[in-house]
Amino acid sequence: MKSTIEKALQRQREAEAAKQAAQEANENTSIEKAIDSTQLEGSTSSSNTEAALSETQVNDAVVEQSVIKEKHKPQTGGKKSTNRIDIDLDRLERLGFVTLTNARRQINEEYREIKRKLIQNAFGPLSKTLPNSNIIMVSSARPSEGKTFTAINLAMSIAAEQDKTVLLVDADVLKPNVLRTLGVPEQKGLMDYLLSETDDISDVMYRTNIPKLRIIPAGSSHHLSTELLASGIMNDTVNEFSTRYSDRIVIIDTPPIIGINESAVLASFAGQAVIVVEEGRSKLHDIQQSVERLNPDMAIGFVVNKTIGSSEAGGYYGYNYYGADRESE
Numbered sequence: 001m002k003s004t005i006e007k008a009l010q011r012q013r014e015a016e017a018a019k020q021a022a023q024e025a026n027e028n029t030s031i032e033k034a035i036d037s038t039q040l041e042g043s044t045s046s047s048n049t050e051a052a053l054s055e056t057q058v059n060d061a062v063v064e065q066s067v068i069k070e071k072h073k074p075q076t077g078g079k080k081s082t083n084r085i086d087i088d089l090d091r092l093e094r095l096g097f098v099t100l101t102n103a104r105r106q107i108n109e110e111y112r113e114i115k116r117k118l119i120q121n122a123f124g125p126l127s128k129t130l131p132n133s134n135i136i137m138v139s140s141a142r143p144s145e146g147k148t149f150t151a152i153n154l155a156m157s158i159a160a161e162q163d164k165t166v167l168l169v170d171a172d173v174l175k176p177n178v179l180r181t182l183g184v185p186e187q188k189g190l191m192d193y194l195l196s197e198t199d200d201i202s203d204v205m206y207r208t209n210i211p212k213l214r215i216i217p218a219g220s221s222h223h224l225s226t227e228l229l230a231s232g233i234m235n236d237t238v239n240e241f242s243t244r245y246s247d248r249i250v251i252i253d254t255p256p257i258i259g260i261n262e263s264a265v266l267a268s269f270a271g272q273a274v275i276v277v278e279e280g281r282s283k284l285h286d287i288q289q290s291v292e293r294l295n296p297d298m299a300i301g302f303v304v305n306k307t308i309g310s311s312e313a314g315g316y317y318g319y320n321y322y323g324a325d326r327e328s329e
Helices: 001-073 089-093 104-125 125-129 147-159 176-180 190-194 225-229 232-244 259-267 284-292 324-328
Strands: 135-138 163-172 206-208 213-216 248-253 273-278 297-304 318-321
Touching: 001 147, 089 232, 104 125, 104 147, 104 248, 104 273, 135 163, 135 232, 147 163, 147 176, 147 213, 147 248, 147 297, 163 324, 190 225, 190 232, 206 225, 213 259, 232 248, 273 284
Parallel strands: 135 248, 135 273, 163 213, 163 248, 273 297
Antiparallel strands: 206 213, 297 318
């Protein structure tokens, strides 16, 4: 009897153990299914994320290529510049610059004579033999001979013309001086455009309180200034300046010619060059070397700066045209 009861209890214990084992097995199976389901969802989510990132990267690449292609097209004829520079004309008059008043000051008369030859070269018969005849670079052999002073005076004098507009470009990116001379704070300019920091050249083209004068400052400095000035974007931009407006003259204030690569690059874009020579300081050898570094096909003129004596007969400035013999061609 006792043996029978023990056997029954043993079978009962075995049955309960088997039942518990089965329950544990079912629970483990459910957990594994849950884990597998979670992994599957995670894998699907990761796959979708990677696909989304891949699509975003492709779209970004397409947009970037479009921007690069669009950037290579100068947009000088698009939106009008809303930027403005106010020039203190009374201050410039006190400093001896050309004025826009009716006063017949000597410097006004001298620059009238100088600009007349440049305008004739730009739009007269000689213009047919000069590529970009209305693009005029103003430079000097060495620093501090008065090139920026001359560039500003030429621009202001031409802006007084009834049927001409003028764009003054400060391309002396190594030592920009146009805005400083005008007493205006530095602004974004040419280099910022070439560095693709702005999409439209009009963003760095400033209107002034002189209705027919626009200014493009030099902008930021950069160690690859020579390469940027020699770039296709710069070439296209200058060509756009030359051809878009039939009445426009572009005055480019460039670095001194000797020892500066940027000047030789800019000379390839211009149809005329005005070389400022300081009397009693500029050396003949330097002047000859400057001419040799210029484009032989361009018209080259000289402004003699700081001449001794300032009588009406002698004048404070003189102008001689190096390419005068070409007029008979």
